[in-house]
Amino acid sequence: MAVTILDVTTDRSFFGHPRGLSTLFFTEMWERFSYYGMRALLILFMTAPAAAGGLGFDTAVAGAVYGLYTSMVYMTSLPGGWIADKLIGQRRAVLYGAILIACGHFSMAFPSLGTFYLGLVLIVFGTGLLKGNVSVIVGRLYGPNDNRRDAGFSIFYMGINLGAFIAPLVCGYLGQRINWHIGFTAAGFGMVIGIVQYVLGGKYLGDAGLHPASGPANDDLRKRTRAWGAAGIALVVLIALALNFDLVPISAKAFADAAGYLLLGTTIVFFAWLFFGGDWTTAERRRLFAIGALFLAAALFWSEFEQAGSTLNLFGDRATRTSILGWSFPSSYFQALQPLFIITFAPIFAWVWIRLGSREPSSPAKFAIGLLLVGSGFALLVVASSLSAQGVKVSPWWLVVTYLLHTFGELSISPVGLSATTKLAPARVGGLMMGVWFLGIAVGNFIGGRVASLYSAMPLPRLFGVVAAAAIVGGIVMFALTPPIKRLMGTVN
Numbered sequence: 001m002a003v004t005i006l007d008v009t010t011d012r013s014f015f016g017h018p019r020g021l022s023t024l025f026f027t028e029m030w031e032r033f034s035y036y037g038m039r040a041l042l043i044l045f046m047t048a049p050a051a052a053g054g055l056g057f058d059t060a061v062a063g064a065v066y067g068l069y070t071s072m073v074y075m076t077s078l079p080g081g082w083i084a085d086k087l088i089g090q091r092r093a094v095l096y097g098a099i100l101i102a103c104g105h106f107s108m109a110f111p112s113l114g115t116f117y118l119g120l121v122l123i124v125f126g127t128g129l130l131k132g133n134v135s136v137i138v139g140r141l142y143g144p145n146d147n148r149r150d151a152g153f154s155i156f157y158m159g160i161n162l163g164a165f166i167a168p169l170v171c172g173y174l175g176q177r178i179n180w181h182i183g184f185t186a187a188g189f190g191m192v193i194g195i196v197q198y199v200l201g202g203k204y205l206g207d208a209g210l211h212p213a214s215g216p217a218n219d220d221l222r223k224r225t226r227a228w229g230a231a232g233i234a235l236v237v238l239i240a241l242a243l244n245f246d247l248v249p250i251s252a253k254a255f256a257d258a259a260g261y262l263l264l265g266t267t268i269v270f271f272a273w274l275f276f277g278g279d280w281t282t283a284e285r286r287r288l289f290a291i292g293a294l295f296l297a298a299a300l301f302w303s304e305f306e307q308a309g310s311t312l313n314l315f316g317d318r319a320t321r322t323s324i325l326g327w328s329f330p331s332s333y334f335q336a337l338q339p340l341f342i343i344t345f346a347p348i349f350a351w352v353w354i355r356l357g358s359r360e361p362s363s364p365a366k367f368a369i370g371l372l373l374v375g376s377g378f379a380l381l382v383v384a385s386s387l388s389a390q391g392v393k394v395s396p397w398w399l400v401v402t403y404l405l406h407t408f409g410e411l412s413i414s415p416v417g418l419s420a421t422t423k424l425a426p427a428r429v430g431g432l433m434m435g436v437w438f439l440g441i442a443v444g445n446f447i448g449g450r451v452a453s454l455y456s457a458m459p460l461p462r463l464f465g466v467v468a469a470a471a472i473v474g475g476i477v478m479f480a481l482t483p484p485i486k487r488l489m490g491t492v493n
Contacts, residue, residue: 008141008206017152018141020208023201025159028134030194031098032163034105035073035127036339037171037187039309040332042066043452044317045180053180055113057252059314059455064256066310067449069120071263074442076128078435081136083129090133090140090209091202097129098195105188109181117252119184132438133209140208157346163190164339172332253453260446267443271295280426283490287424290488291433293481294417295440297367300474301413302444303451304374304467305406308338310452315381315460316399319388324396334399341407349411363420363492364485366412368478373409375471377402378464385460423492 011018046062048054057065084093104122107115138156142149167187175183274288316322317331353360361369384398417437425433454463 008204008208011204015155017148017155019204020141020201020206021138021152021155023198023204024134024138024141025156026201027094027098027194027198028156029159029163030190030197031101031127031130031134032160033167033170034101034187034191034194035123035167036164036335037167037190038105038108038123038184039070040168040172040313040335041175041180041183042069043310043313044176044332047314048180053111055116060453060457061253063310063449063451063453063455064253064260065120065449066452067446068256068259069124070306070309070449071260071442071445072124073127073131074438074445075263076124077132077438078128080128080130081132081435084133084136084209085212087212089212090136091205093129093133094137094209095195095198097126097131097133098191098198100126101130102126102188102191102195105184105191108184109188111181132434137205137209141205158343161339161342165336165343168332168335172330172335176330176332256449260449263442263446267439270439284426286488287426287490287492290485290492291421291424291436293485293488294363294367294420295436297364297371297474297478298413298417298437298440299443299447300471301367301370301374301409302441303447304378304444304471305410306441306445306448307452307467308335308403308406310448311455311463312381312399312402314452314455315385315388316396319385319393319460320396320399321393322396334396334403337400337403338407338410341404342411345407346411349408362482362486363416363489364478364482366416368475368482370409370413371471371475371478373405373412375468375475377405377409378468378471380405381464382461382468385464389459389461420489420492424489 008018008020011020014020014022043062043066044054046055046057046065047059048056050056055062080093080097084090088096100122104119104126106119107122108119109115135153135156138153139149142152167190171183171186171190173183174186175181271292275285275292280288313332313335316334320331320334322329322331322333380398380402384394388394417440418434421433421437451463451467
């Protein structure tokens with residue numbers, strides 16, 4: 001008997017949207033719960049002394065490991081998308097990715113350096129499979145001319161931030177107040193809940209993302225990849241064991257540095273090919289140069305914004321008073337501020353841009369505004385860190401306002417950058433150009449990790465001052481370059 005597959009594009013049972021959107025909403029919510037719950041604890045756990053249950057890393061090592069981990073999480077979305085397209089389809093990619101993520105968190109539940117590294121690697125690979133592909137499935141719930149698509153992605157985006165908001169409150173409390181590994185375990189259980197509801201709700205997704213591209217070439221590729229996949233898993237386990245028992249003559253910091261510099265080198269080679277190779281028309285090449293300018297601004301922005309989990313997390317833990325009106329809270333609670341602010345202010349920003357109409361700033365101008373805002377947040381911390389240098393923990397409001405400014409910066413850059421990239425990219429390489437956006441986040445995370453490694457090596461007022469100056473100068477330069485970038489963009493705003 002033939003199985004009837006639900007036509008999801010005509011479904012309106014979830015507040016006027018396909019029922020499958022609720023499945024993907026909660027899948028992504030629990031994935032972000034697991035990721036941000038672990039991230040809120042990561043650098044604090046690495047720098048905590050062994051007597052307190054931590055790894056006892058100094059900030060130079062912890063910053064390098066943190067930067068490599070967060071950059072690779074975004075880099076692996078590129079091969080993750082390729083694997084889904086060519087080998088297993090988006091639906092299986094999301095499921096396998098979620099399973100790897102859960103295994104990674106549970107691996108970190110054991111007090112061993114080897115299981116710690118193994119957990120990070122599993123989460124990196126799992127997120128690479130899940131992160132981009134779940135968004136692809138969301139898009140396939142709607143027909144090509146369905147005007148509900150943008151609203152559907154807005155609902156989905158709220159799921160991301162809801163998970164990111166709840167995670168530090170739960171995992172942060174368990175990790176800092178009870179036991180680090182219980183916090184990591186809670187992140188794993190969150191992902192398990194996501195897996196269960198994803199499998200049970202799969203019937204509402206119809207055939208969206210169910211199959212990869214077909215054809216003899218892909219069929220042969222799938223067969224050959226199985227063996228390579230098994231070999232890759234074995235290699236990951238061996239590397240983790242080797243690091244645990246000091247069987248390799250390389251430190252974690254040296255490995256992180258080498259991998260990070262390889263990332264930067266690959267980025268340079270990629271853009272050299274993009275700009276000077278390829279069979280582009282004159283208009284396409286001009287737009288690619290515009291994408292390159294936005295990429296540099298985005299990488300600078302993310303290198304500062306993503307320090308929320310590193311330098312700002314350390315500052316909140318070591319130099320900030322974690323009590324308000326007599327209520328004491330774990331320092332990881334500060335990590336819940338940005339998603340809360342995004343949920344609150346994203347609709348307001350969208351309304352403001354529409355309200356401005358023809359006076360709405362161009363994409364390069366919004367990038368400049370975002371850089372100035374993130375730089376202003378660090379400028380505030382120059383004052384706060386100067387006060388903390390006197391041995392007194394500063395008011396939590398310094399970090400609250402800093403995170404608010406950084407959130408305003410993110411709302412000026414993140415959705416704008418995604419939109420501009422899709423409009424500027426030549427149609428035949430649209431998917432590759434979306435990968436460039438994630439590449440910018442990866443490069444920014446690596447640079448941010450290098451900055452975090454200087455936390456104890458440089459006076460904080462100087463460190464935050466340099467970071468603030470870099471963003472503010474970058475914003476001013478971006479404002480100056482806005483007219484020529486707009487000319488390169490042509491009719492795209």
